[in-house]
Amino acid sequence: MTKVAALVSDRPVVRKRDAEATQAAILAAAKSHFARSGYEGAFLRDIAADAGVDAALINRYFGGKDGLFAAALKHSIRPHAFHDWQRETFAVEMAKMMAGHAHQDMDRTHAFQFLLRAATSPVTAPLVNAAVQERFMGPIRAWIGGPNVEARARIFAAVFIGLLVERLIRDEPLEGRERKVFIERTAAVLQSLVEA
Amino acid sequence: MTKVAALVSDRPVVRKRDAEATQAAILAAAKSHFARSGYEGAFLRDIAADAGVDAALINRYFGGKDGLFAAALKHSIRPHAFHDWQRETFAVEMAKMMAGHAHQDMDRTHAFQFLLRAATSPVTAPLVNAAVQERFMGPIRAWIGGPNVEARARIFAAVFIGLLVERLIRDEPLEGRERKVFIERTAAVLQSLVEA
DNA sequence: GCTCTATGTCAACGGGCAATGACATACGCG
DNA sequence: CGCGTATGTCATTGCCCGTTGACATAGAGC
Numbered sequence A, B: 001m002t003k004v005a006a007l008v009s010d011r012p013v014v015r016k017r018d019a020e021a022t023q024a025a026i027l028a029a030a031k032s033h034f035a036r037s038g039y040e041g042a043f044l045r046d047i048a049a050d051a052g053v054d055a056a057l058i059n060r061y062f063g064g065k066d067g068l069f070a071a072a073l074k075h076s077i078r079p080h081a082f083h084d085w086q087r088e089t090f091a092v093e094m095a096k097m098m099a100g101h102a103h104q105d106m107d108r109t110h111a112f113q114f115l116l117r118a119a120t121s122p123v124t125a126p127l128v129n130a131a132v133q134e135r136f137m138g139p140i141r142a143w144i145g146g147p148n149v150e151a152r153a154r155i156f157a158a159v160f161i162g163l164l165v166e167r168l169i170r171d172e173p174l175e176g177r178e179r180k181v182f183i184e185r186t187a188a189v190l191q192s193l194v195e196a
Numbered sequence C: 001g002c003t004c005t006a007t008g009t010c011a012a013c014g015g016g017c018a019a020t021g022a023c024a025t026a027c028g029c030g
Numbered sequence D: 001c002g003c004g005t006a007t008g009t010c011a012t013t014g015c016c017c018g019t020t021g022a023c024a025t026a027g028a029g030c
Helices: A003-009 A019-041 A045-051 A056-062 A067-075 A089-100 A102-119 A125-144 A149-169 A176-194 B002-007 B019-041 B044-051 B057-061 B065-076 B091-098 B104-121 B127-142 B148-169 B176-194
Strands: none
Touching: A003 A089, A003 A176, A019 A056, A019 A102, A019 B019, A019 B176, A045 A056, A045 B044, A056 A102, A067 A102, A067 A125, A067 B091, A067 B176, A089 A149, A102 A125, A102 A149, A102 A176, A102 B148, A125 A149, A125 A176, A125 B148, A149 A176, A149 B104, A149 B127, A149 B148, A149 B176, A176 B148, A176 B176, B002 B176, B019 B057, B019 B065, B019 B104, B044 B057, B044 B065, B065 B104, B065 B127, B091 B148, B091 B176, B104 B148, B127 B176, B148 B176
16 A cells, blocks of 8 residues: 555655664554454564565564564553543543543554453463553552552453453444443442542 | 273274264364464364364364354353342352452353454454344343443443453452452442442 | 665565365164 | 265365565665
C-alpha cells in the first residue's frame, strides 16, 4: 500500500533510508498483527508488507520472530498512569470509557488484545505475567492502598480486565437509559473497591 | 500413551474399532490443545497422538483442521446452569470458586481459555460472539431479571469474565486473611449486581 | 567524485505441517 | 468360512513460513 501510494505520488519509489523509522514501522505493524492473530498466527511476511519493508529486515533489526515479539510485548506494557487518577472522579471517568466503543481507542484496544492473547498462551504467558505484575498490579496496589491490599487489588484488576473484555467482545454500544445505568452502577462498583 | 499402556497390559495392541469413541477422544484432545495453543499453535499430529489415533482419521471424521476446530468450538459453548443458582447463596459460592486455583477445574478452565482465545481472533470471533450471546448472556439476563437488565447483565458478565481471567493469569492462590477478604468483597460485588 | 558502510532487496533453502491416497485389518453379515 | 465395508495406519506430497546469505544502492565522510 505504501509502495503503491509512492508510485502514483511524486515521492521517491525507493524507501527513505531511516533505520529508526523502519524499526518503528515494523514494531507498529507487529503489535497490530500479534494482537489480531497471536504469536503463531502472525506471519513475518505480512508484518513486513504492512510496514512497507522486506521481511529480511525484521531478522536484521530484531533477530528473528522471537525478538520481534519480545520487543512488541515490551512496548505494549507500559505502566498505567494510576497516580493521575483522582479518587473522587476516576470511577465515573472509567465507567464512561467502558460504556463507549472499543473502536474509539484503537491503540489501547490493540495493546490489550495483544496482552490478552499472549497471556493465554503457555509459550508467552510467563513473560506477560511478570510484566503485568510489575507494571500493572504493582501500581494498582500502591494506588489503592489500605488494608488487605492484595485481595482488593485483585478484585479491582479483575473488574477492570472484565470490563475491557466485555467492551472488546461487544459490537453494539449501549444507548440511552441503559448506558446511563451502566455508567452509574459500574462507577459504584469501582468506587466501592478502592474504599477500605 | 494409550498404545503403550495397551502393550504392557493384556488388552489388544490394535485400537478397538469404535468410530464414536474415537471421534470423542479426538474432540477431547482437540479442545485441550486448541485451548492451550490456539488454532495455529495446535498441531493435528499432537492432537491425534493425545487421542491415541492416527492423524489421518481427523481428516476423515472432521474434514480437516477447520472442521475439527468448529466442532470443538460448538462443543465448548454450552449453556451455563444459571437456573440452578440460588439468589441467596450463589455469590459466596462463586466467590469461593474464584478464590481457588484454576487447576482445580481444568475442564472448565480449558473451555474458557479456548473461548477467550477464539473470541479475540477476528476469524473465529463472530462464531463465538453469537454463541456467547445466545448461551451465556441470554440466560444471565433471564436469571438476573428486573429493570435495566441489559446494563446490569453486561456488568455482571464483565465481572464474571474478569474474575475468570484473573484466576487464569495468577499462579499463586490467595491464602489466609487475604483469601477471606477476597471472598467477602467479591461476594458483595456479585450480590449487589443481581439486585435492582 | 570515490569509497565505505549502513540500509534495503531478492532468491533460495530447509523444516514442519496439513492433507491425500494407497494399503491393512477387524468386524458384521450371508 | 468368505466377502465387503467400516475403521485404522502409513508413506508421500505439496505448501507455507522463518531464516539466511548474496546482492544492490543511497548517503555520509573525505
